[in-house]
Amino acid sequence: MKKIDGGVCAAQGFTAAGVHCGIRRNPGKKDLSLILSSVPAAAAAVYTTNLVKGAPILLDKKHLANGVAQAVICNSGNANTCNANGLQIAEQMAELTAEALGISTEDVVVASTGVIGQPLDIAPIARGIPELAKLLSRDGSDAAAQGIMTTDTVKKEVAVEFELGGKICRMGGIAKGSGMIHPNMATMLVFITTDAAISPQMLRKALYFDVGSTFNMLSVDGDTSTNDMVVVLANGLADNRLIEDDEEDFAVFMKALNTVTMSLCRMIAGDGEGATKLLECVVDGARDEDTAKTVAKSVITSSLVKAAMFGADANWGRILCAIGYSGASVDVGRIDVSFRSPAGEIAVCRDGSGVPFSEELAKKILLEREIDILVSLKSGNACARAWGCDLTYDYVKINGDYRT
């Protein structure tokens, strides 16, 4: 499993592009992206569980029902959600894309991200799509990753190379996500492409399994977005033997997928709105995996824990508090808590009570950019990880007046 360049265009047969079409006022900010597979690809997706759903999600469920897709069109700057004509606009986006690319409308995946509840004008998109079609290239992942960013401060892109039955396969992904992020089936927008050959059924199985320990263990602000979606396209151009069941190759494929998703998860958490730190909560010793996940998510979601991490304050009582109200059944009197970062590791709580520790060392550890919160429940063998970020002045600033 080797990390490589190329993002969503690393796999054979995929091209991409991103342009500024005019949804956003700032001409320097790309707002429309396109990804194309040269041949129809097996496709699987997971969607937000929010009852309020972006219009594109409704369309995509229809388009992806047959497990096949060939292109993804995505705009930023407007979520096309809670608009009376939303579905019609999403359909037009698919039709215009299909027309420009000479493919079937049903093979187009549509995504939108941005403000909720403002009508989305099709005019700039209609101008942008033919332009995108012309710009499509093997070097286009960077531009496509930029075109889907909203409050993101960094572009999120990754790719890996792996082998299936002697054939070199590649998988890459881009993501956008910074606010309105909270684990629930799928969060944020993630587009993953691979040239591995895999059946739509097995692709779906791989994705559903994977998000349970990656994107669903990620929280920036506790708000589950209306437009979240993770889509994987697998076009089979690597020429490996088609993965059709739970064989060894499927395990390798799952590992590649997990490398890509875990990497994007960490990028999203680290670039959470206003974030200065990436937090990872590692829970072990749980009686079962659900307990471990519930505890890890509760810690990473607590506003008080997040604010303490911003202040590099080893206020571990808030971690115990968040475990206590998580809803998980745990033995409070057995909990150990430590903090870890490149600057070292320090134990702060043992068997549910505080232990003396060096505030100076704790501060040093918590001043780092990536912090692990280690929780041992000492009641079993299950473990889980969750990712989040600190709560900062800038989160408030960004969200205090997002629309202007």
Place this chain on the structure above:
Amino acid sequence: MKKIDGGVCAAQGFTAAGVHCGIRRNPGKKDLSLILSSVPAAAAAVYTTNLVKGAPILLDKKHLANGVAQAVICNSGNANTCNANGLQIAEQMAELTAEALGISTEDVVVASTGVIGQPLDIAPIARGIPELAKLLSRDGSDAAAQGIMTTDTVKKEVAVEFELGGKICRMGGIAKGSGMIHPNMATMLVFITTDAAISPQMLRKALYFDVGSTFNMLSVDGDTSTNDMVVVLANGLADNRLIEDDEEDFAVFMKALNTVTMSLCRMIAGDGEGATKLLECVVDGARDEDTAKTVAKSVITSSLVKAAMFGADANWGRILCAIGYSGASVDVGRIDVSFRSPAGEIAVCRDGSGVPFSEELAKKILLEREIDILVSLKSGNACARAWGCDLTYDYVKINGDYRT
């Protein structure tokens, strides 16, 4: 139902006091409070549902099992939670109080609030209790309310006068609560006293019913505290006929209790850590009360809604989003949303989609200190209210380094 002065000493037979005993470094900040009824009183309490519980909670459950209490001792500055010797310290607080007042140890309610996981030294408390006993007076509510404050910026105190069978009764309360506040049975510390005569059974019934629509509908930051407690003492000195069943007097008593609790709820929400605005979400037209409550709580808890309110930004899409992920089963296509404040009222969403509105008027409405978010689900007759506050820079500041 008339609002009166006197807080927790408004009812006959109650005295109170507050002092600085030395738990906190700042000598200007009171940190120990005492409330006494001249005779044993019927008593009822609700406690936090957090599995991590402050040591005082464990003791109080024992002391209040018989439905009788006579005094409340409460310190701020240290939660006496997650300490190996916590229960022993809480027991000592009860014993020292009983000794100083010449009452039974089992009739003392103990409460602590402040940092979790730091050993609580009994020495300053042992010095403070005899001093409090000497200072007890009918004018002591103010001092007692100050002594329980942590990050609170305003003292929370209220009292009402009402009639039961021709007898004048009084009920008053004090509260502390600013952070780590999220609805779950009981949140924050609230001490309520009344001279009405009511059986412990009916007092418990009244309290349990009331918190469902008051303190459990309040959220500052989504973190359910380890030390929350609401206690009511009813000493019967008003000489009304003892309330022993669901009679008319019970309804009057419930109304008095609700006036006191609702008033304290609004004070706590409005003084949420860093808050500049009190938010009230009013949901109507729900198919049942659970749905209405779930929706109201989800809106009031959303970090994105709270940050938008701080910025006076009419970003109603975030309200739809929070309703959508609340877990309540609602028909998204029927939802109406309006904002209301002393500056006016404005509709922003109808049948789940945006309607044109004056951004100028919306801004004016949202710049006020108290804002109502009105949600109509148009699917039934049930309604609910929840209280919260905006998310501000100061919340981050207060919680970024709370312990120093």
